[in-house]
Amino acid sequence: xxxxxxxxxxxxxxxxxxxxxxxxxxxxxxxxxxxxxxxxxxxxxxxxxxxxxxxxxxxxxxxxxxxxxxxxxxxxxxxxxxxxxxxxxxxxxxxxxxxxxxxxxxxxxxxxxxxxxxxxxxxxxxxxxxxxxxxxxxxxxxxxxxxxxxxxxxxxxxxxxxxxxxxxxxxxxxxxxxxxxxxxxxxxxxxxxxxxxxxxxxxxxxxxxxxxxxxxxxxxxxxxxxxxxxxxxxxxxxxxxxxxxxxxxxxxxxxxxxxxxxxxxxxxxxxxxxxxxxxxxxxxxxxxxxxxxxxxxxxxxxxxxxxxxxxxxxxxxxxxxxxxxxxxxxxxxxxxxxxxxxxxxxxxxxxxxxxxxxxxxxxxxxxxxxxxxxxxxxxxxxxxxxxxxxxxxxxxxxxxxxxxxxxxxxxxxxxxxx
Amino acid sequence: xxxxxxxxxxxxxxxxxxxxxxxxxxxxxxxxxxxxxxxxxxxxxxxxxxxxxxxxxxxxxxxxxxxxxxxxxxxxxxxxxxxxxxxxxxxxxxxxxxxxxxxxxxxxxxxxxxxxxxxxxxxxxxxxxxxxxxxxxxxxxxxxxxxxxxxxxxxxxxxxxxxxxxxxxxxxxxxxxxxxxxxxxxxxxxxxxxxxxxxxxxxxxxxxxxxxxxxxxxxxxxxxxxxxxxxxxxxxxxxxxxxxxxxxxxxxxxxxxxxxxxxxxxxxxxxxxxxxxxxxxxxxxxxxxxxxxxxxxxxxxxxxxxxxxxxxxxxx
Numbered sequence: 001x002x003x004x005x006x007x008x009x010x011x012x013x014x015x016x017x018x019x020x021x022x023x024x025x026x027x028x029x030x031x032x033x034x035x036x037x038x039x040x041x042x043x044x045x046x047x048x049x050x051x052x053x054x055x056x057x058x059x060x061x062x063x064x065x066x067x068x069x070x071x072x073x074x075x076x077x078x079x080x081x082x083x084x085x086x087x088x089x090x091x092x093x094x095x096x097x098x099x100x101x102x103x104x105x106x107x108x109x110x111x112x113x114x115x116x117x118x119x120x121x122x123x124x125x126x127x128x129x130x131x132x133x134x135x136x137x138x139x140x141x142x143x144x145x146x147x148x149x150x151x152x153x154x155x156x157x158x159x160x161x162x163x164x165x166x167x168x169x170x171x172x173x174x175x176x177x178x179x180x181x182x183x184x185x186x187x188x189x190x191x192x193x194x195x196x197x198x199x200x201x202x203x204x205x206x207x208x209x210x211x212x213x214x215x216x217x218x219x220x221x222x223x224x225x226x227x228x229x230x231x232x233x234x235x236x237x238x239x240x241x242x243x244x245x246x247x248x249x250x251x252x253x254x255x256x257x258x259x260x261x262x263x264x265x266x267x268x269x270x271x272x273x274x275x276x277x278x279x280x281x282x283x284x285x286x287x288x289x290x291x292x293x294x295x296x297x298x299x300x301x302x303x304x305x306x307x308x309x310x311x312x313x314x315x316x317x318x319x320x321x322x323x324x325x326x327x328x329x330x331x332x333x334x335x336x337x338x339x340x341x342x343x344x345x346x347x348x349x350x351x352x353x354x355x356x357x358x359x360x361x362x363x364x365x366x367x368x369x370x371x372x373x374x375x376x377x378x379x380x381x382x383x384x385x386x387x388x389x390x391x392x393x394x395x396x397x398x399x400x401x402x403x404x405x406x407x408x409x410x411x412x413x414x415x416x417x418x
Numbered sequence: 419x420x421x422x423x424x425x426x427x428x429x430x431x432x433x434x435x436x437x438x439x440x441x442x443x444x445x446x447x448x449x450x451x452x453x454x455x456x457x458x459x460x461x462x463x464x465x466x467x468x469x470x471x472x473x474x475x476x477x478x479x480x481x482x483x484x485x486x487x488x489x490x491x492x493x494x495x496x497x498x499x500x501x502x503x504x505x506x507x508x509x510x511x512x513x514x515x516x517x518x519x520x521x522x523x524x525x526x527x528x529x530x531x532x533x534x535x536x537x538x539x540x541x542x543x544x545x546x547x548x549x550x551x552x553x554x555x556x557x558x559x560x561x562x563x564x565x566x567x568x569x570x571x572x573x574x575x576x577x578x579x580x581x582x583x584x585x586x587x588x589x590x591x592x593x594x595x596x597x598x599x600x601x602x603x604x605x606x607x608x609x610x611x612x613x614x615x616x617x618x619x620x621x622x623x624x625x626x627x628x629x630x631x632x633x634x635x636x637x638x639x640x641x642x643x644x645x646x647x648x649x650x651x652x653x654x655x656x657x658x659x660x661x662x663x664x665x666x667x668x669x670x671x672x673x674x675x676x677x678x679x680x681x682x683x684x685x686x687x688x689x690x691x692x693x694x695x696x697x698x699x700x701x702x703x704x705x706x707x708x709x710x711x712x713x714x715x716x717x718x719x720x721x722x723x724x725x726x727x728x729x730x731x732x733x734x
Contacts, residue, residue, distance in 0.1 A: 054510075056510050056513065056514070058517075108718060108721075108722060111721075111722070112721065112725065114509070115454055115509065115513070116649075116721060116725065118454075118513065119454070119645055119649050119717070119721070120717070120718060120721050122642055122645060123642070123645075123646065123714040123717040123718055123721075124714070124718065126642045126714050127711055127714040127715065127718070130710040130711045130714070131711065133707070133710075134707055134708065134711075246638065246642075250517070250521065253514075253517070254521075257514060287525070287529060289521075289525050290522065290525040290526065290529065292521075293518055293521040293522040293525055294522060296514075296518040296521065297500075297515060297518035297519065297522060300504055300507075300511055300514045300515045300518055301500065301503050301504055301515065304504075304507045304511055351529070352529055355529055355530055356529060356532075
C-alpha cells in the first residue's frame with residue numbers, strides 16, 4: 001500500500017466530475033448535474049450536524065437560503081459598482097453569511113442538545129421564514145431577488161453565461177467542499193463531535209465542553225450550507241423567500257437520511273438520488289413526493305443506516321469472498337419484494353389517476369401498458385400483489401438476516417485468522 | 419376600543435382552547451413515550467377532512483363523532499405497527515418517523531382532496547349569529563366551538579384525575595416499569611393514549627374545519643405553533659400546556675388587531691422614520707405583521723431563560 005493511496009478516491013471523483021459533461025451531453029443532464037453539485041454540499045453540511053454530531057436540525061435551510069440571498073445581493077452590488085471581483089469567489093460570500101448567522105443562531109440553539117435542539121432549530125426556521133414576509137427589502141417580497149451572473153469581472157474570458165461553465169464552477173466548489181468536509185471528520189475536533197454524539201456525559205468528563213463542540217460543528221455546517229446556497233443563487237440567478245422555509249429544511253433531511261447519515265458517502269448518494277428522482281420521476285408521475293415520503297419512512301423503519309449503509313454493509317463480505325453465500329437468500333426475497341413494489345406503484349398510480357385526473361376518464365397507461373383505472377380486475381391484482389407479497393416477505397425476511405449474519409461472521413473469522 | 423378588546427378576547431380564548439385540544443394530546447404522548455409527535459397536526463388535518471367527507475353524505479353531526487374515532491383508530495395503528503418498530507433505534511428515529519408520516523399524510527390529502535381548500539360548511543343548525551354587541555355580530559358556531567373545547571377540557575381533566583384509567587395513565591407517565599410490574603399492559607396504555615391523543619386532535623379538526631379553512635397546508639401552518647405551546651408550557655405538563663395555549667391564543671389574536679408600527683410610536687415623540695431610513699422595513703412593520711413571529715420569539719426566549727417551560731419539571 002502506498003502512503004498516498006487515500007488520495008485515490010478523490011482523484012477518481014475529480015476525473016468523474018471532469019468527464020461527466022462529455023458522457024451526458026444534453027442540456028437537461030447538465031442542469032441536473034449542477035443541481036446535484038450544490039445538493040451534495042448542502043446534504044453533507046446537514047450531515048455534519050445529524051450524522052457527525054447527533055443534532056437533528058429542522059431549520060438548516062436558513063443558512064442555505066440566507067447565503068443565497070446575500071450572494072445574489074453581492075452579485076448585484078458588484079455588477080452595479082463594476083468592482084473587480086470574479087464570480088468564482090462569490091460562493092464565499094454565501095458561506096460567510098451562513099457562518100455569521102450560524103454563529104448568531106447557533107449561540108442560542110446549541111446550548112441544548114437532543115429534542116430541544118430540534119425544537120429551537122424549527123422555531124428559528126419559522127422565525128426567519130416569517131421575517132421574509134416583513135423584511136421585503138432584503139428578501140425581495142413575492143418576486144424574490146433576481147440577479148445576473150455574467151456581469152462580474154471576467155477572468156480568462158470566461159463569461160459564465162453557458163451552463164457548462166457554471167457546471168464546472170459548481171463541480172469545483174463541490175469537490176473542494178467535499179474534501180474540506182471529509183478532512184474535518186478526520187480532525188480531532190471532528191472526532192470529538194462523534195464523542196459528543198455518542199456519549200455527551202463522557203465527553204464532558206474528558207474535559208470538553210459539549211456545548212462548544214456542538215457550537216463549532218454548527219458554525220462549520222452553516223458555512224458550507226451558505227456556500228451551497230450561494231452556488232444555487234449563481235445557478236438559478238434568482239432567490240425567492242421559499243428557500244429559507246420549512247420545505248427545503250425538510251428536503252435536506254430526507255436527502256441525507258435516505259442516503260445514510262452514518263457514512264460520509266451516504267448524503268452524497270442521497271443528494272444524487274433525490275435530485276435524480278425529483279427531476280426524472282416528476283416527469284412520469286404526479287405523486288413522486290409520495291414515493292419519496294414512503295421511501296423515507298421505510299428507510300427509517302427498516303434501514304436506519306440508509307441506502308448508502310445498505311451497500312457499504314456488504315464491503316467486508318465482498319473482500320472476504322463470502323458474498324455469494326447471501327445471494328440465494330436475496331434471490332428468495334426478490335420475488336415478494338418485486339410483488340410489493342409493483343403492487344404499491346400500481347395502487348398509487350391508479351388511485352392518483354382516479355382522484356387527481358378524474359376528468360380524463362378511467363383509461364390510463366402505466367409503463368406502456370394501457371388499462372382502465374376503475375376495472376375490478378386491476379384492483380384485485382393490487383390486493384393480491386400486496387397481500388401475497390407482504391405475507392411472503394414477512395415469512396422470508398428472517399432467512400435473509402440469518403444468511404447475512406452467518407456470512408458476516410465467516411468474513412470476520414476469516415479476517416481474524418488472516 | 420372596548421368592542422375590539424371584547425371580541426379579541428373571545429377569539430383569542432377560542433383559538434387558545436383549540437390549541438389546547440391539540441397540545442394536550444401531544445404533551446401526554448411526549449411525557450409517556452418521549453416521542454415528540456411531528457404528525458400531530460396532520461391528524462388534526464385528517465380530522466377536518468374526514469369530517470368534511472362525512473358531512474357530504476350524512477351531515478355535520480355524525481362527523482363530529484365518527485371522524486375522531488376513525489382518526490384515533492389510525493393513530494393507534496400507527497403507534498402499534500410504526501412507532502413500536504422504530505422504538506429500538508432511539509428517539510431521533512421516532513421523531514424522524516413521525517416527520518415522514520406528516521409528509522406522507524400531506525401528500526395523501528393533496529391527492530385525495532386536491533390542493534385547494536374544500537368547502538366545509540358550518541351546519542345549518544348553527545348558521546346564525548349568537549349575539550350582537552355594539553355593531554359586531556358573533557356567529558353561533560364560534561360559541562359552539564368554545565363550548566365544545568371547554569367540555570372536552572373538563573372531560574379530560576375528570577378522566578385523568580377522577581378515574582382508574584386516569585390513575586394508571588398518570589402512573590405510567592412517571593414510572594412505566596412499575597406500572598408494568600403491577601400487571602398493567604403498558605404498551606397497550608401507550609397505544610390507547612396515542613390513539614386518544616390523535617382522536618382529540620381530529621376532534622379539534624372537525625370543530626375548527628368549518629370556521630377556519632380546511633386545506634392541505636393547515637397542518638404545516640399549525641404544527642410549529644403546537645410545538646411552541648408544548649415547549650413553553652413545559653414538556654409533559656398538562657396545566658402548563660393549558661396556560662401556554664391560552665396565552666399564545668390571546669397574544670396572537672390581540673397582535674393581529676393592533677395596527678401600530680415602531681415608526682408610528684416614534685412619530686408621536688417627534689422622530690420620523692421612513693422606509694428609506696436604515697432598517698426601514700423593520701420600523702414600518704406593524705404589530706399585526708409581526709404577529710406570526712411572536713410565538714417563535716417566545717419559544718427561543720423560554721428555551722434560553724427557562725428551559726423547563728412554565729410548569730415543566732424536567733429540562734427539555
